[in-house]
Amino acid sequence: MHADDFGFGTQIRKSPYFDATVRWxxxxxxxxxxxYIPRDFGDPEQNFWNLVNDAILCDVAVERQVEITGPDAAKFVQMLTPRDLSKMAVGQCKYVLITNAQGGILNDPILLRLAENHFWISLADSDILLWAQGVAVHSGLDVQIGEPDVSPLQLQGPKSGEIMQALFGDEIMDLKYYWLREVDLDGIPLIVSRTGWSSELGYELYLRDGTQGDALWERIMATGMAFGLKPGHTSSIRRIEGGMLSYHADADINTNPYELGLDRLVNLDMEADFIGKAALKRIQAEGVRRTQVGLIIDAEPLKGPNTTFWAINKNGSEIGKVTSAIYSPRLERNIALAMVSADHAHIGTEIEVLLPSGPTCGTVVERPFYDPKKKLAAA
Incomplete structure (x- = not known):
């Protein structure tokens, strides 16, 4: 395939790494x-093993940045999220939720604080640039909001630290989990953070000049060869093992933080007012009617991730849906994230899942399915 042969027209953008990923x-x-985001480098199971044994490089330029600057930037960013940001230092990253007035989740991005009044919101898949600009209009706050020329790569896996050391020298090794640093790689301007969407040791490299995408990709691959680095894509197997959300699948505008067990990302006691505060107070007081659970599905190994939501039944009645399912070659079982009625969310509950091939049995289990304390990523 030639890179120019691919596409639906100019309304779907190509990343600065697009040509390189096709070449690789x-x-x-x-x-x-x-x-466009690469989703296929051959066998997804091999991609998983490459990730958990060595390292993979993924084009995640689709994680667009919403840049917020100006004298009221910090106050404005706090309006967008129920997570308390009052102690967030310059150079720190935080996983946050962006909620609407009903307490529904609009996005679950990583927030980066580059300077006192300079933030990036590193997005999951929804148009938060438009939301933030809309919120700002009548806010009375002095902020500028736009999309900068910034395109992230993810370097993930147990060898990623050694590759980073080979690229940037020993000083990069003291970069802590969920912190960022401004660096330069032979004239290529970057922000590097100890973050990622893999639950493994990993880094994100935010390129600040899209014209150098090809050069950056080739440089990392050349350095990483000696460590077994492979081109790859974000691993559905690993992220479901790690219980990581995929927006539009496991959460959407009608999902609230309490249904996902993400109470730690909501601080109702802080003084700051944020969008959805009243609704989330009410939801917390009333309790939720449905909740996210992990499932083991008894069936032949799934051939790939689910492409529709599979109904879940108990005693002949529908009680929820499977949102993300995959076969884990490491755990040797089909694992899934699901949303079920709170009455049936207890560990050990046996349910019926309506697979495309027919009904089968499943069991509610703890999630994440692997490394629940995130020791690998935070090491």
Whole structure:
């Protein structure tokens, strides 16, 4: 496939790494934040083993940044999220939820604080640039909001630290989990953070000049070769093992933080007012009617992730849906994230899942399915 042969027209953007990923074997793409993202470098199971044993480099330029600057930037960013940001230091990253007035989740991004009044919101798949600009209009706050020329790569896996050391020297090794640093790689301007969407040791490299995408990709791959680095894509197997959310699948505008067990990302006691505060107080007081659970599904190994929501039944009645399912070759079982009525969310509950091939049995289990304390990523 030649890079120019691919596409639906100019309304779906190509990342600065697009040509490089095609050269390195990308065979299929998905669309995320109105951009192409590589989703196929051959066998997804091999991609998983490459990630958990060595390292993979993923084009995640689709994680668009919403840049917020100006004298009221910190106050404005706090309005967008129920997570308390009052102690967030310059150079720190935080996983946050962005909620609407009903307490529904609009996005679950990583927030980066580059300076006192300079933030990036590193997005999952929804149009938060438009939301933030809309919120700002009548806010009375002095902020500028736009999308900068910034395109992240993810370098993930147990060898990622050694590759970073080879690229940037020993000083990069003291970069702590969920912190960032401004660096330069032979004239290529970057922000580097100890974050990622893999639940493994990993880094994100935010390129601040899209014209150098090809050069950056080739430089990292050349350095990483000696450590077994492979081109890859974000691993559905690993992220479901790690219980990590995929927006539009496991959460959407009608999902609230309490249904996902993400109470730690909501601080109702802080003085700051944020969008959805009243609704989330009410939801917390009333309790939730449904909740996210992990499932083991008894069936032949699934051939890939689910492409529809599978109904879940108990005693002949529908009680929820499977939101993300995959076969884990490491755990040797089908694992899934699901949303079920709170009455049936207890560990050990046996349920029926309506697979496309027919009904089968399943069991509610603890999630995450692997490394629940996140020791690998935070090491």
């Amino acid at each position: 074997g990308a065979q299929g793409f998905s669309v995320y934040n109105h951009m």
